[in-house]
Amino acid sequence: MLWIVVPLLTGALIAFVPRERTAAIQAGMVCALLALIALLVPVATALALGPFSLKIAASVRVLGRSFIFGPADGPILASIYGIAALWFFGAVASSVGRRFVPLGLSIVALLVASIAVDPFLFAAPLIMLAAMLAVPMMVLPGTTGVRGTLRFLIHQTLAVPLILFSGWMLAGVEASPGDIALTSQAGILLALGFSFLLAIFPLYSWIPMLAEETSPYVLGFVLWALPTFAVVFALGFLDRYAWLRTSPQLVQAVRLAGLVMLVTGGWFAAFQRHLGRMMAYAAVAETGLAILALTLGSLRSAELVFLLFIPRGIELTLWSLALSIFASRTPSLRFRAMQGLARTYPIAAAGIVLAHLSMSGLPMLAGFPSRFALWQELARRSIGPAIWVLIGLVSLLFGGLRSLAVLVMAPAGKPWQSNENRVQALMLGVAITGLFIVGLFPQTLQVFLRQLPLMFEHLAE
Secondary structure, three states, X not given: XXXXXXXHHHHHHHOOOOOHHHHHHHHHHHHHHHHHHHHHOOEOXXXXXXXXXXXXXXXXXXXXXXXXXXXXXXHHHHHHHHHHHHHHHHHHHHOOOOOHXXXXXXXXXXXXXXXXXXOXXXXXXXXXXXXXXXXXXHOOOOOOOOHHHHHXXXXXXXXXXXXXXXXXXXXXXXXXXXXXXXXXXHHHHHHHHHHHHOOOOOOOOHHHHHHHHOOHHHHHXXXXXXXXXXXXHHHHHHHHOHHHHHOHHHHXXXXXXXXXXXXXXXXXXXXXXXXHHHHHHHHHHHHHHHHHHHOOXXXXXXXXXXXXXXHHHHHXXXXXXXXXXXXXXOOOOEHHHHOXXXXXXXXXXXXXXXXXXXXXXXXXXXXXXXXXXXXXXXHHHOHHHHHHHHHHHHHHHHHHHHHHHHHHOOOOOOOOOOOOOHHHHHHHHXXXXXXXXXXXXXXHHHHHHOOHHHHOOOOOO
């Protein structure tokens, strides 16, 4: 009720708030409050408040389905709603439109419900509902080109029946583990379902298409929310079915998919001439890293997935906010229209470059600890995948250096000045500071990771 129903109702009420900035501030404050409650108030534990006692119940039943949160879920809920608060406060500075705040808050609530629902297979329809709510956000008023949006909706829709049908077959596999044919069929259907859901190569064509059709801020939010919760959903499958995490053929196939996404995403990002498409391909590469983390086959998988989770939110918030500032002032995000903008919008330009470099794993930035830890784990098992990871990250780094070169390219003698308003400068500064804090002090994330064994108990065995 607290972390699902309250944000859903708040999103519905905020839809009637006439001022876009007021709605964004209210949504950000609600998310920040929910994050604080999740971090400070333990679930299913009675707290004495003078003569009164307060306890947040661990579960509630709705339409015959249970939604369960345990003590281990508090830090994860805090990180989800903390990053969501950053997105909504950033919307104050981005002028993203009135639809974003109510729909975005509802999407976060549905995705939170997807990690709480039991049986966990019902997470797939909830993720589908969140994807459907994202469509009105992505279609801008007066827009005629919606090919990327349609392709996005088709792929997300195809994923749901495939995952649900494979889950039904997996129940049969548990009853007859020796049935090789049934096991193979269930594995193939599950792989197809997650290929559509996670936009695994070559099914991510809608992502760069959306970069030219919709607001960069909306695209960044969608690329943060849906793939992140889909990976958590995949962790639930690994935790539930032992044969999935112990099958060497499946592990190799998933690892190959992750490497292909990382290398192709990094390679395409390196040679883009459109900053929005560059962010899209960088997000694809980062999803590839999360898929690689799934193949470690132990609690380490969960730790690395969540270690990637928080930096991804900060990076995409910063990058998409800076791009939305540029998009409101330039006719295009192509290189020829972006030359020299670092001299007139230095904070926004710094945000784009630092977010890009963080995604490529540059030391001292938020993306470095997770990438270094993942690279160490892969190198310990096989040097081949570790080399391909380096190739993908170096490609991303090359793209970041190209962006830097274009943004500072200006005629000699052009003066430096800052045209960001106070709200934009504040939100960009907060996100940039977050990149450096997580990069220099990665131990701050331990509060979100130390209780993971309670969330995925079978992975810890």
